[in-house]
Amino acid sequence: MLWLYLVLCVTSALGKNIHSSGVAPIVKLNDGYAMPRLGLGTWLGILTTGSPEEVQQAVEAAIDAGYRHIDTAHIYNTEKQVGKGLKKKIEEGVVKREDMFITTKLWSDAHPRDAVIPTLNESLNHLGMDYVDLYLIHWPVATFFELGVVPIPKSVKKNRVEENIDIFDFELTPEERNLLKSYDANYRTIDPKFWKKSPYYPFNN
Ligand SMILES: NC(=O)c1ccc[n+]([C@@H]2O[C@H](COP(=O)([O-])OP(=O)(O)OC[C@H]3O[C@@H](n4cnc5c(N)ncnc54)[C@H](OP(=O)(O)O)[C@@H]3O)[C@@H](O)[C@H]2O)c1
Numbered sequence: 001m002l003w004l005y006l007v008l009c010v011t012s013a014l015g016k017n018i019h020s021s022g023v024a025p026i027v028k029l030n031d032g033y034a035m036p037r038l039g040l041g042t043w044l045g046i047l048t049t050g051s052p053e054e055v056q057q058a059v060e061a062a063i064d065a066g067y068r069h070i071d072t073a074h075i076y077n078t079e080k081q082v083g084k085g086l087k088k089k090i091e092e093g094v095v096k097r098e099d100m101f102i103t104t105k106l107w108s109d110a111h112p113r114d115a116v117i118p119t120l121n122e123s124l125n126h127l128g129m130d131y132v133d134l135y136l137i138h139w140p141v142a143t144f145f146e147l148g149v150v151p152i153p154k155s156v157k158k159n160r161v162e163e164n165i166d167i168f169d170f171e172l173t174p175e176e177r178n179l180l181k182s183y184d185a186n187y188r189t190i191d192p193k194f195w196k197k198s199p200y201y202p203f204n205n
Helices: 052-065 079-091 113-127 158-165 174-182
Strands: 004-007 026-028 034-036 069-071 101-106 134-142
Touching (some): 079 113
Parallel strands (some): 069 101
Antiparallel strands (some): 026 034
16 A cells, blocks of 8 residues: 655644554664554545544554554544544553554645644644644655554454454564565556655655
């Protein structure tokens, strides 16, 4: 699955390091912060069939199952449900805020410099949090567990949420890794030509 992001450095709002990675191992980011190597996705899709309430239930089920990384975005309309789910689990004493790695994203209508902090504050308000652990520019640019990928499978079904984190008791064989890598043909669903002159454009080679 391809999805494109560029990390936005809003360091004042970025959070403290996580204290517990839950079930998933962690990956150390370039700035020293730690991120659980699997998270819960909360985008309900373009042809939405799920309800926002299902997202709150999925977040609660995910935390109970050992997820400590939740991915949301301003444009998903799920930040409030993520916040409510986490708040409930904090109140129940299952986790502390600092155990969790919460990601949200700046939508494309708020790229002007003076729109960024207000939009971040709006997301924090929706989440009921005073920081997020990662704030991304939703478009563009880009970012695979054993292949170096951090998967964030989305499901609103408790059994699937549990099934999707139950992947840490096996290793891929070299043949399986090579097979999976062979699918990476540097194909882009959307060719981000517009940013080709940026020094941070990752697809020039
Ligand atoms: N796709 C994108 O363009 C994109 C872009 C930016 C960010 N993201 C982030 O990445 C997350 C994941 O991407 P995604 O939501 O596009 O797709 P996905 O996680 O690849 O697939 C989600 C679909 O798979 C189903 N599913 C989940 N676990 C399953 C299981 N164990 N067995 C069978 N089916 C299962 C879900 O159905 P149920 O919910 O009914 O279980 C849902 O229909 C997003 O939620 C979002 O947080 C995605």
